[in-house]
Amino acid sequence: MLRVRFTAEDLLRVRMAEEPAPLMELGLALMTLTRPADPVFLRWRRRAQQSLPPQARPMLDLLSPTGKSPLFLDPPTAGFAEGMDAVRSTPRAYVRSELLRVRAPERPRARWARGLADGDRESWQLLDRSMTAAYESLLAGAWPRVRAGFHAEAAWRARSLARHGLLATLTGLSPSARWDGMTLEFPRAYNREVRLTGQGLVLFPSLLWTAYPLIAPQPEGPAVLVYPAVTPLPLQEAATAPTPSTPSSAPPARRCSGC
Structure with a gap:
């Protein structure tokens, strides 16, 4: 609870x-990619899994299908470039504490991810490339x-x-x-x-x-x-939100059952 x-x-x-915050939606999109699919996301998930480039996949090492992820990865900024600047400037102590908080005992952390807490340059470059590739693949066009x-x-x-x-x-x-x-x-x-x-x-x-x-x-x-x-x-795309001239207590569009 x-x-x-x-x-x-x-x-x-x-x-x-x-x-909306691009990096927050990016993390959520990647976690949705690894969750048992809701019916409404079945086609999206299939297409996204097929099109996600190898450069983007290291991000999956840091995320959980439960929604648990290091908070430094998804600052609530309104721009992608601004968000990436915030990620890069995260204090090392905060990076370390967040990686420890979300660590899953049953899943060994990738070596490159361990390097993030130590400020390893190659690890941070890998993270930068992965986040950028994932954003371009999953969100930029949408x-x-x-x-x-x-x-x-x-x-x-x-x-x-x-x-x-x-x-x-x-x-x-x-x-x-x-x-x-x-x-x-x-x-x-x-x-x-x-x-x-x-x-x-x-x-x-x-x-x-x-x-x-x-x-x-x-x-x-x-x-x-x-x-x-x-x-x-x-x-x-099919949503029909109520207009301001006709207020309604109904949601913008009805979702499918089971979503």
Whole structure:
């Protein structure tokens, strides 16, 4: 179960992200690639697995199908180049602590990944090439659709917030979400508890992740809560979001059963 413990100040500082984050969506896309496929992603997953170049595959050594990944890989920046600069400038101590946090005892870490914590130049160059190749293969061509779907989702959530209020909007992020006092719980998610510290929470809808919400505390600033957008990328072209002149409590597009 994922538990997010709010203070009153945090509830006053919940907001939607203004733009999608390329490196966050990249990590989620790669994890979706390795998860048992949701029906809506079957064709996308098959095409992506066939087209993913060998240069991109080292990234898979650092990611888990459960959504667990080192936080320094996916800064919530609105540009790919800006995000890569943030990754390259991550303090070594933070890199080491994140690699230790997500380490899976049953899966030995690749030698090159161990070099990241030691500041090994070749390891960082390999990471840079892998992230760039993965982005070019999976997201660069689809990015206009990702942005369009992101903004449609954000507009719909804003209308939901105006009509139903913050608590209902937050529980609407996942079918299993519920409130327990000042704690937002996602029972079907992974086991983690995060205590917010008054800096608020930023909501990031993802068009490439259809499982439970994920939380990413940031070294500075508000935590990030990633949740599945109602209309994932494979269905985004067919989405018919409500227009501002005709507010609706219905989602932008109905997803397939089992997604």
